[in-house]
Structure formats: structure tokens, C-alpha cells
Amino acid sequence: MSKSIAIDGPAGAGKSTIAKKVAKSLGFIYVDTGAMYRAMALYMIKMGVDASDADKISATCTSADITIKHENGEQVVYLNGENVNGLIRTEEVGNMASASSVNGDVRRKLVELQQKMAKTTDVVMDGRDIGTVVLPDANLKVYLTASSRVRAERRYKELIAKGTECNIDDIEKDIIDRDYRDMHRENSPLKQAEDAVLLDSSDMTIDEVAEKILNLYQSKNS
Numbered sequence: 001m002s003k004s005i006a007i008d009g010p011a012g013a014g015k016s017t018i019a020k021k022v023a024k025s026l027g028f029i030y031v032d033t034g035a036m037y038r039a040m041a042l043y044m045i046k047m048g049v050d051a052s053d054a055d056k057i058s059a060t061c062t063s064a065d066i067t068i069k070h071e072n073g074e075q076v077v078y079l080n081g082e083n084v085n086g087l088i089r090t091e092e093v094g095n096m097a098s099a100s101s102v103n104g105d106v107r108r109k110l111v112e113l114q115q116k117m118a119k120t121t122d123v124v125m126d127g128r129d130i131g132t133v134v135l136p137d138a139n140l141k142v143y144l145t146a147s148s149r150v151r152a153e154r155r156y157k158e159l160i161a162k163g164t165e166c167n168i169d170d171i172e173k174d175i176i177d178r179d180y181r182d183m184h185r186e187n188s189p190l191k192q193a194e195d196a197v198l199l200d201s202s203d204m205t206i207d208e209v210a211e212k213i214l215n216l217y218q219s220k221n222s
């Protein structure tokens with residue numbers, strides 16, 4: 001039986017950085033499910049689909065072929081054969097992903113793909129519904145969060161480092177809006193699974209959180 005760790009939580013809590021570290025330590029594959037929703041959102045943008053047009057999103061998602069490969073230890077997302085890693089990290093795509101991921105057809109398609117990957121491979125998978133829907137039998141479930149201000153500060157620093165001009169209050173507002181949409185949607189809302197361990201990373205370093213998760217995993221599975 002393959003092993004799995006599910007890490008859920010709101011945007012900017014540090015899930016991907018931490019999940020990558022944990023995966024590396026354990027020799028598991030890191031699966032970033034947000035990237036799949038982002039690739040789907042990019043497809044919607046390319047096809048000129050309006051974020052509020054649920055029927056069009058349902059109809060359009062059937063022609064999006066999303067596949068995940070691991071190349072040199074990095075996850076690469078392909079959309080209809082094209083490597084889209086460099087195109088999915090924009091605010092525009094993130095906002096479309098938050099809107100289009102409420103769609104049941106989009107979710108069914110991507111959840112199936114995620115479950116297939118976890119069946120044959122040891123994974124650390126992060127997202128919003130991994131512990132609740134995708135991997136209900138994960139060997140460890142973590143709900144990772146941080147205050148909206150701390151998350152906005154982290155995002156602000158990332159953008160400034162890339163030379164992007166931005167305003168921290170706008171970023172925080174965006175984060176709060178996205179959290180609200182992710183937590184209040186009808187399909188698979190973001191919530192802590194009953195058997196998930198809650199970790200607040202506001203006052204913890206990345207290494208401290210990763211260490212904590214490794215310890216939890218070892219104590220649960222030894």
C-alpha cells in the first residue's frame with residue numbers, strides 16, 4: 001500500500017514549501033494540486049470563458065488534458081501537451097482558479113487524477129480538500145494555516161523580490177476574499193478534516209513546521 005500525507009490550508013500558509021521539504025526527507029513525491037486547478041484556470045482564460053459562467057466551465061473542462069510529470073525532482077504541469085509551469089503563478093490565474101474550482105465537473109476530473117497518482121506512489125499532497133475528499137485514508141493529515149496578515153507579508157516579499165510593484169493591503173484583501181470563496185463554496189469547501197492536526201505557521205519557521213510534520217508522521221506510523 002502506498003503512503004500519503006495530506007496537507008490542506010488557505011493560500012499562503014506555506015503548504016507547498018513545507019510539503020516539498022517533507023516529501024524530500026521521506027523520499028515521497030510532492031503533488032501540488034493547486035497547480036492542476038491553476039492549469040485548468042489558464043485553459044478557461046485562454047478559451048475566453050467567463051469566471052461566472054458555470055455551464056461554460058463544465059463544458060470547457062472536458063477538453064482540457066492536464067497531466068503531471070516529475071522532472072529532476074520538480075513537478076511539471078502539462079496542459080494539452082504544453083508545459084505551463086511558467087504561466088500559472090499569476091494573480092489573474094489564481095483568481096480564476098479560485099472561481100473555476102467551485103465547479104463540480106472540474107473537481108471530479110482533477111480529484112480522479114489525484115487519487116490515481118496516490119494509489120501507486122507515496123505522496124505528500126497539498127491543496128484544500130486532500131484530507132476531506134481526495135485522500136480520506138491518508139497516513140497523516142495536517143491543516144496548515146497562518147494569519148491573513150502574515151500570509152500577505154510573505155506574498156508581498158515574494159512579489160517585491162521579483163520586482164513586482166504591489167500594495168500589502170490589497171494583497172491581504174485578496175487573500176481574505178479568496179479564503180472566503182474557498183471556505184464557503186458548495187463543492188469540497190476548505191475545512192479542517194476531523195482527524196487532521198492543526199498547525200499555525202504564523203510564528204514558526206519553515207524548518208520548524210517541516211520538522212513537526214515529520215515527527216507527527218513518524219510517531220503515527222512507526
Ligand code: DC
Nearest residue numbers: 011033034037097098101127128129
Ligand atoms: O494553492 P493554490 O493557490 O495554487 O490554489 C489555487 C486555487 O485552486 C485556490 O484558490 C483553490 C483551488 N484549489 C482547490 O479548490 N482545491 C485544491 N485541492 C487545490 C486548489
